[in-house]
Amino acid sequence: MTDNAKTPAAGTRERILDAFETLLSECGERAATLEAVAAAAGVSKGGLLYHFGTKDALIEGVLGRLETMVALDIAQIRSSEAGPVAHLIRTSAPTGNNLDRALVAVSRLAQASNSRARQALRSANDAWYQAVLETVGDPVLTRTIMLISDGLCYGSAFFPTEDPPRKGAQDAARPQSPDVEGIIALLETLTAIPYRP
Amino acid sequence: MTDNAKTPAAGTRERILDAFETLLSECGERAATLEAVAAAAGVSKGGLLYHFGTKDALIEGVLGRLETMVALDIAQIRSSEAGPVAHLIRTSAPTGNNLDRALVAVSRLAQASNSRARQALRSANDAWYQAVLETVGDPVLTRTIMLISDGLCYGSAFFPTEDPPRKGAQDAARPQSPDVEGIIALLETLTAIPYRP
DNA sequence: GTCTATACAATGATAGAC
DNA sequence: GTCTATCATTGTATAGAC
Numbered sequence: 022m023t024d025n026a027k028t029p030a031a032g033t034r035e036r037i038l039d040a041f042e043t044l045l046s047e048c049g050e051r052a053a054t055l056e057a058v059a060a061a062a063g064v065s066k067g068g069l070l071y072h073f074g075t076k077d078a079l080i081e082g083v084l085g086r087l088e089t090m091v092a093l094d095i096a097q098i099r100s101s102e103a104g105p106v107a108h109l110i111r112t113s114a115p116t117g118n119n120l121d122r123a124l125v126a127v128s129r130l131a132q133a134s135n136s137r138a139r140q141a142l143r144s145a146n147d148a149w150y151q152a153v154l155e156t157v158g159d160p161v162l163t164r165t166i167m168l169i170s171d172g173l174c175y176g177s178a179f180f181p182t183e184d185p186p187r188k189g190a191q192d193a194a195r196p197q198s199p200d201v202e203g204i205i206a207l208l209e210t211l212t213a214i215p216y217r218p
Numbered sequence: 219m220t221d222n223a224k225t226p227a228a229g230t231r232e233r234i235l236d237a238f239e240t241l242l243s244e245c246g247e248r249a250a251t252l253e254a255v256a257a258a259a260g261v262s263k264g265g266l267l268y269h270f271g272t273k274d275a276l277i278e279g280v281l282g283r284l285e286t287m288v289a290l291d292i293a294q295i296r297s298s299e300a301g302p303v304a305h306l307i308r309t310s311a312p313t314g315n316n317l318d319r320a321l322v323a324v325s326r327l328a329q330a331s332n333s334r335a336r337q338a339l340r341s342a343n344d345a346w347y348q349a350v351l352e353t354v355g356d357p358v359l360t361r362t363i364m365l366i367s368d369g370l371c372y373g374s375a376f377f378p379t380e381d382p383p384r385k386g387a388q389d390a391a392r393p394q395s396p397d398v399e400g401i402i403a404l405l406e407t408l409t410a411i412p413y414r415p
Numbered sequence: 416g417t418c419t420a421t422a423c424a425a426t427g428a429t430a431g432a433c
Numbered sequence: 434g435t436c437t438a439t440c441a442t443t444g445t446a447t448a449g450a451c
Contacts, residue, residue, distance in 0.1 A: 033416080033417095049247065050246065051247055056443085056444075065418055066446090068417045071417065075445085076444095076445070133245075133247070134249065139376065161397050161404060164401065165401050168373065168396065171368070172364070175368070175373065176365065176372065180340065230434080230435095253426075261435070263428090264436055267429090
């Protein structure tokens with residue numbers, strides 16, 4: 022327990038990066054201003070700028086964290102008992118874990134035309150693609166699985182939380198909360214049948 | 219040929235909306251400022267503000283156009299010879315058509331926490347979901363198809379154009395330009411086999 | 416390490432000339 | 434209809450006190 026990311030005693034640096042990622046994910050790139058980040062992290066603008074002298078430095082910070090997390094996830098995915106496909110699909114859904122948040126945050130930057138962010142996303146995607154391809158074998162099927170993963174991860178990011186989170190509403194009418202396990206079962210079926218291009 | 223969207227003689231209003239959509243899609247929400255839109259549309263800031271008195275009015279403009287196009291697409295999709303699935307997947311790829319651009323533009327606004335934009339995206343998705351479900355029958359498979367469509371549409375929007383569009387590079391190493399027809403063939407196979415949840 | 420104060424550019428918007 | 438000021442506000446960044 023050297024430096025947990027959420028502990029109050031955690032380093033201010035990490036707290037600032039957390040705040041930046043959260044703002045990016047939940048409110049968009051434009052709303053993630055230095056002032057807003059500082060407020061969310063519980064420091065002043067000046068205090069923030071001591072740790073990250075420039076906004077680009079802040080961005081580099083989240084990019085670096087993402088890279089670390091992706092490398093970790095790739096290692097996990099390869100040794101996953103359930104197999105890469107199930108692992109990938111499960112972790113693509115909005116589970117609210119750290120990788121998810123970082124990924125969505127960086128995707129916001131990518132869509133703001135930040136080429137470093139785009140590069141980072143592409144690298145991550147390439148790594149996952151490779152891991153899945155090694156198991157699945159077929160490129161088209163692999164691509165399809167990656168697209169589902171993308172749709173799960175980014176599509177859900179469009180609708181962070183149902184604006185009115187009315188509970189007990191009729192669930193049958195609209196297709197929310199994609200049935201992740203159902204999709205996995207479907208994909209397992211697919212990888213089993215003889216697919217002929 | 220009353221008012222084609224690209225004709226120089228086209229209405230200034232449409233030209234402005236085109237410029238706004240393009241900037242939104244290609245440069246992100248933050249870069250789509252009134253000044254930038256005005257410049258791209260070939261008018262001054264004041265000229266722009268004559269047609270759209272406020273930035274919200276501009277946003278309403280693209281939202282309205284999207285709604286129209288989606289309604290049209292839904293009609294097309296239902297009467298498509300190739301079937302809804304093939305039609306949806308084909309038009310989800312970055313074809314550069316008007317619907318695509320509008321959809322990506324609105325998704326940028328949605329990610330900037332614009333609730334009207336989110337609402338519009340959700341409505342569009344619901345409509346497509348219904349159309350596919352009617353043909354496919356199974357909810358999980360339908361959801362899966364929608365996710366692929368999302369991944370195709372938004373995922374490609376992250377990487378507008380390969381930064382260096384080096385032609386003749388080795389295509390085997392990296393998974394670019396998703397094989398749309400291959401994916402469709404795969405999905406046709408899926409809808410044919412007896413899927414058991 | 417963290418804060419306040421300040422400089423400077425850019426943004427959304429208004430007023431009024433042509 | 435379209436343009437050129439002009440203004441208030443906000444965003445990034447710097448300087449220097451504590």
